[in-house]
Amino acid sequence: MAKIVILTGAGISAESGIRTFRASDGLWEEHRIEDVATPEGFMADPGLVHRFYNARRAAAAAAAPNAAHRALAELEQDGRHEVLVVTQNVDDLHERGGSANVIHMHGTLTGALCHSCGHRWPAPAEMAPRDPCPACQKPATRPDIVWFGEMPYQMEEIWTALRAADLFVSIGTSGNVYPAAGFVADAGHAGVPTLELNLEPSAGSRYFDEARHGPATAIVPAWVR
Numbered sequence: 078m079a080k081i082v083i084l085t086g087a088g089i090s091a092e093s094g095i096r097t098f099r100a101s102d103g104l105w106e107e108h109r110i111e112d113v114a115t116p117e118g119f120m121a122d123p124g125l126v127h128r129f130y131n132a133r134r135a136a137a138a139a140a141a142p143n144a145a146h147r148a149l150a151e152l153e154q155d156g157r158h159e160v161l162v163v164t165q166n167v168d169d170l171h172e173r174g175g176s177a178n179v180i181h182m183h184g185t186l187t188g189a190l191c192h193s194c195g196h197r198w199p200a201p202a203e204m205a206p207r208d209p210c211p212a213c214q215k216p217a218t219r220p221d222i223v224w225f226g227e228m229p230y231q232m233e234e235i236w237t238a239l240r241a242a243d244l245f246v247s248i249g250t251s252g253n254v255y256p257a258a259g260f261v262a263d264a265g266h267a268g269v270p271t272l273e274l275n276l277e278p279s280a281g282s283r284y285f286d287e288a289r290h291g292p293a294t295a296i297v298p299a300w301v302r
């Protein structure tokens with residue numbers, strides 16, 4: 078079975094109505110990364126950060142997977158490919174689109190984490206700074222999200238899969254955030270063929286063996302079929 082590692086970013090969820098980060102109406106337009114997506118920003122104003130992620134949690138819950146998410150699930154279940162989706166997205170549209178083999182390297186909106194004892198539990202719709210951890214009872218609840226300056230999740234597993242892949246595909250990402258933006262180079266060094274599927278050329282487009290550009294709901298199903 079051909080082993081395919083697929084990196085996804087905000088672009089694959091854009092047509093489901095979830096805002097991307099760097100577009101003209103992107104999330105980072107209204108919020109400084111430092112304020113809402115760093116451990117320092119959380120310590121400075123946990124209320125602001127919880128409100129930011131509560132709003133994104135509500136938006137993700139109201140969204141539905143699109144044809145690109147579903148096409149990747151079909152590829153995973155076609156019995157001819159071993160597919161691993163490595164997503165930078167914190168929404169759960171890959172799973173709701175039918176994908177089972179998904180790594181959320183930057184965390185999930187559906188998870189809560191205690192920054193005192195490390196306990197994890199399903200996130201309620203609304204979180205607030207005084208919410209006690211169900212394990213240690215301390216008011217140390219944060220979203221289970223990887224912020225800038227923090228180590229992404231399951232990196233060893235991702236790098237092992239990347240080096241053993243028969244193909245690396247990058248979908249809907251601008252290639253500005255590391256270590257994800259370095260995966261195409263890591264794959265290249267391991268002799269793994271690379272393909273970019275994106276609305277427009279990304280920052281790392283020149284590193285890919287092949288690139289196809291257009292909306293994910295058009296180019297991803299076309300690539301899968």
Ligand SMILES: CC(C)NC(=O)[C@H](Cc1c[nH]c2ccccc12)NC(=O)[C@H](CCCC/N=C(/NCCC(=O)O)S[C@H]1O[C@H](COP(=O)(O)OP(=O)(O)OC[C@H]2O[C@@H](n3cnc4c(N)ncnc43)[C@H](O)[C@@H]2O)[C@@H](O)[C@H]1O)NC(=O)OCc1ccccc1
Pocket residue numbers: 085086087088089091092097098099100103114165166167183222223224225226227228229232248249250251252253254255256257274275276277278279291292293294
């Ligand atoms: C800004 C950048 C320069 N900074 C970094 O990269 C930093 C620092 C850094 C580390 N190494 C470096 C090397 C060089 C320079 C800097 C660094 N990285 C870190 O801090 C990382 C942690 C970064 C994670 C931060 N958390 C996120 N998310 C969770 C929060 C949240 O979501 O709120 S990052 C967040 O932003 C990124 C956004 O990028 P995209 O998803 O690509 O979205 P964007 O809007 O930019 O682009 C959308 C694309 O889609 C396309 N598109 C739009 N519509 C469609 C459409 N319809 N169809 C198809 N495509 C479409 C567009 O054309 C566009 O190209 C994603 O990763 C997303 O998860 N941690 C770390 O490095 O730890 C130590 C370490 C050491 C060794 C080994 C490992 C680690």
